[in-house]
Amino acid sequence: MSTPLIELSGIERVFHLGDSQVHALQSITLSIAAGEYLAVMGPSGSGKSTLLNLLGLLDRPDAGSYRLAGRDVTTLSADEQARVRSERIGFVFQSFHLVPRLTAAENIALPMLLAGIAPAQRGLRVRQALRDYGLENRADHRPDQLSGGQRQRVAIARATIMRPAVVLADEPTGNLDRTTGEEVVRLLEELNRGGVTLIVVTHDGALGARARRQLLMQDGMLQQDRQSSSGSSPESCAPAT
Amino acid sequence: MRAGDLIRFARDAATGNRLRTCLLILAMAIGVAAVVVLTALADGARRYVLNQFSAIGSNLVIVLPGRSQTGGFNPGNAITSTPRDLTIDDAQALRRASAVYRVAPLAVGTSEISVGGRLREVMVAGTTTEFIAVRRLALAQGRFLPPGDWRRGVSEAVIGARIRDELFGRDEALGQLVRIGDRRFRVVGVLAATGQGLGMNTDELVIIPVALAQAMFNSNTLFRILVEASSREAIAPAKAQVTEILRLRHEGEQDVTIITQDAVLATFDRLLGTLTIAVAGIAAISLAVAGILVMNVMLVSVTQRTAEIGLLKALGATGATIRNAFLTEAAMLSLAGALLGLALGHAGAALIRQLYPAFPALPPDWAVLAGVATALATGLAFGVLPARRAARLDAVQALAKR
Numbered sequence A: 001m002s003t004p005l006i007e008l009s010g011i012e013r014v015f016h017l018g019d020s021q022v023h024a025l026q027s028i029t030l031s032i033a034a035g036e037y038l039a040v041m042g043p044s045g046s047g048k049s050t051l052l053n054l055l056g057l058l059d060r061p062d063a064g065s066y067r068l069a070g071r072d073v074t075t076l077s078a079d080e081q082a083r084v085r086s087e088r089i090g091f092v093f094q095s096f097h098l099v100p101r102l103t104a105a106e107n108i109a110l111p112m113l114l115a116g117i118a119p120a121q122r123g124l125r126v127r128q129a130l131r132d133y134g135l136e137n138r139a140d141h142r143p144d145q146l147s148g149g150q151r152q153r154v155a156i157a158r159a160t161i162m163r164p165a166v167v168l169a170d171e172p173t174g175n176l177d178r179t180t181g182e183e184v185v186r187l188l189e190e191l192n193r194g195g196v197t198l199i200v201v202t203h204d205g206a207l208g209a210r211a212r213r214q215l216l217m218q219d220g221m222l223q224q225d226r227q228s229s230s231g232s233s234p235e236s237c238a239p240a241t
Numbered sequence B: 001m002r003a004g005d006l007i008r009f010a011r012d013a014a015t016g017n018r019l020r021t022c023l024l025i026l027a028m029a030i031g032v033a034a035v036v037v038l039t040a041l042a043d044g045a046r047r048y049v050l051n052q053f054s055a056i057g058s059n060l061v062i063v064l065p066g067r068s069q070t071g072g073f074n075p076g077n078a079i080t081s082t083p084r085d086l087t088i089d090d091a092q093a094l095r096r097a098s099a100v101y102r103v104a105p106l107a108v109g110t111s112e113i114s115v116g117g118r119l120r121e122v123m124v125a126g127t128t129t130e131f132i133a134v135r136r137l138a139l140a141q142g143r144f145l146p147p148g149d150w151r152r153g154v155s156e157a158v159i160g161a162r163i164r165d166e167l168f169g170r171d172e173a174l175g176q177l178v179r180i181g182d183r184r185f186r187v188v189g190v191l192a193a194t195g196q197g198l199g200m201n202t203d204e205l206v207i208i209p210v211a212l213a214q215a216m217f218n219s220n221t222l223f224r225i226l227v228e229a230s231s232r233e234a235i236a237p238a239k240a241q242v243t244e245i246l247r248l249r250h251e252g253e254q255d256v257t258i259i260t261q262d263a264v265l266a267t268f269d270r271l272l273g274t275l276t277i278a279v280a281g282i283a284a285i286s287l288a289v290a291g292i293l294v295m296n297v298m299l300v301s302v303t304q305r306t307a308e309i310g311l312l313k314a315l316g317a318t319g320a321t322i323r324n325a326f327l328t329e330a331a332m333l334s335l336a337g338a339l340l341g342l343a344l345g346h347a348g349a350a351l352i353r354q355l356y357p358a359f360p361a362l363p364p365d366w367a368v369l370a371g372v373a374t375a376l377a378t379g380l381a382f383g384v385l386p387a388r389r390a391a392r393l394d395a396v397q398a399l400a401k402r
């Protein structure tokens, strides 16, 4: 096996609230290969979002190392991290996080705008994405003119427009009804089949079970790391190397 | 981020909140318009005064009795104590100077003029036939004082347009006898109306021969000697010659003040120029206020758009990109305000010119430039703090906010 895409070792994240300390992440050691489909599960407050933010370079660990594609990214400067985010990571949020004043097409183009990609190229890619996600006749609609499912499709199109290696989704179906949620999950799984590493935070057991690998978090610690192949789940508590 | 995209992004962000944007642009516009209109007024006043002085006559060298401290013109010296008389002989002596073209002595006092039971107080100017040419005055009717011996003079008077109207109404004034003081004069001319001017208002002036005026006021001294140099270049030599002649005539003592019109103009120019700058400075304060408003509005905007800032960071925006986006927005708002203010200011100045055609209310170029530059600079300067605050936001916390 070649070097894993993501390697965490001994990650600690401590929040200080006044005098008290919250150990949001404790000695997390984890390795994720390129192309994996991973669900992060656990009760509320167990550190799932904190882990995802860390993987997305939005947050820095207090201890431990994080290697992305063989490169230590914890020591990068803020600007270098921004660049890694731009090129390699796509985010999908529970509350969509679309810019309300921008149209669907403009929201999808936003990462390319920030990366300084030429307008002609942007137009091409946005049109393709609109087609891929069935949003052609919603291109000029603003978020408040879109349904929840359409909004999340716009958000997924935006997350993938830079062709990232990893897509991080924090409760992507949390604000959607069951059928719309399933549709969104299918889109994400489609991406994974295309080779994108997919990490989904969820506390929906059914949703988590669809992933080939499930992480169970508890009080900032990794409780279980189990590989499942279509329902049958050979459990392994040992942290991956 | 490309510059064009940055500008478009900032524009969309600005137009995203119409009311806020309009208020801010308006505040900036009022500041810039204030600079434009107020400097137009001040500079208009400066030009107006200069025009008035130019109207007095050109190439003028003015001699007044008494030594002024500065040697320059000082409005406080307009009435000076007289250590030694400035006489008609002095004035006549100046005619011999090579650089001097014309000389007009001037004695001034107040007296009463009456005709047919009507009586009023007037300013009486005693002078000679040269006066009308030196002061560039025009006659509406009749003729001016006749040439002749300065030390004598016939009992003839030229009256201002207003005096004519008040004393004679619709009747013919020319050839009429009037009583000025205790003497009778024949009206031989009426000055053309000039409207309100600086210093002496010729509309309310009565002009009589200088010798008679001195007799009337029982004084030997002149109020002024007006010397017209033979050309613009001759002003300096004329001044030197006049100085020398009078020094010799006054036993080597320099006891007169000689001012050239240039010096008067320069002094007024300086004085009123300073006023313009001061007014511009006061108007600029409103720009500073607008700048603080920019800061406030941008800070509110950063707070309102916290989640968006977090998102932009998640999508790969660097701190610099976010800072630039907010700075661009502040700059665009300021620029829009400045341009609107320019338009408003120019319109205001044009309106003033329309209402008062005699008053050249034009904003000076430097003030327009400075107004716009100050608007931009304050907008940017006060935009820096909010922009930096936005750039430094923690992405995770920003995203968590809604």
Ligand SMILES: Nc1ncnc2c1ncn2[C@@H]1O[C@H](COP(=O)(O)OP(=O)(O)O)[C@@H](O)[C@H]1O
Binding pocket: A015, A016, A017, A022, A023, A024, A042, A043, A044, A045, A046, A047, A048, A049, A050, A051, B397
């Ligand atoms: N910025 C923060 N400051 C203080 N405590 C935090 C902060 N972010 C998260 N926490 C705490 O860290 C723990 C893990 O949070 P989180 O990762 O959001 O949990 P989850 O996503 O699993 O619900 C929680 O106890 C939460 O209160």
Ligand SMILES: [Mg+2]
Binding pocket: A048, A049, A050
């Ligand atoms: Mg969470």
